[in-house]
Amino acid sequence: DIVMTQSPDSLAVSLGERATIHCKSSQTVLFSGNNKNYLAWYQQKPGQPPKLLFYWASIRESGVPDRFSGSGSGTDFTLTITSLQAEDVAVYYCHQFYGTPPTFGGGTKVEIK
């Protein structure tokens, strides 16, 4: 199985400041046939199901604010929130769907400092 390792486990950021979450896969999730990274990011707020933020590593889902960005390729990926808002408090998960079974990172909890 492809292991997804997220870091940090949690971070506290002041309102308006940048939050950066890392996700590393144990093997590449870049498919050379179409040059797509089979990697998604989700946001899960307390008591809610996960919500898709990005797919193919960097394609923003409709309705996601542009303060969120996804980047990276191969085995190393980053989710960045450029100006943290109160409503961004959540747990964020990366997810690879390149290998079988699909696997998720352990999650990163983002809080307000």
Added chain:
Amino acid sequence: QVQLVESGGGVVQPGGSLRLSCAASGFMFSNYAMHWVRQAPGKGLEWVAVISYNINNQHFADSVKGRFTISRDNSKNFLYLQMNSLRVEDTAMYYCARSAYDWEHLDHWGQGTMVSVSS
């Protein structure tokens, strides 16, 4: 709008069975692969199973293989998860989610149904 509504969760003893359902609406159900993903209390996400849009392909996590089956009724827009030989470690919130193809991102999720396995 896309809606996925799970039901069928509850409390069951170890070794027991449950059947979860997921009612889909707001999209062409038969065009999408459907997944079950679970989340143990206070823990992260674990993919459980997928069924292709045409039912031809089904895959399971090793942790549930041989105990769980996934099915769908494209005429009624329903997804199912039959869970047998339940274990304490199967206790979790179970979400249904859709993807455009078997192995793609999950673009819509239901609210989940809670399964508790306890004696």
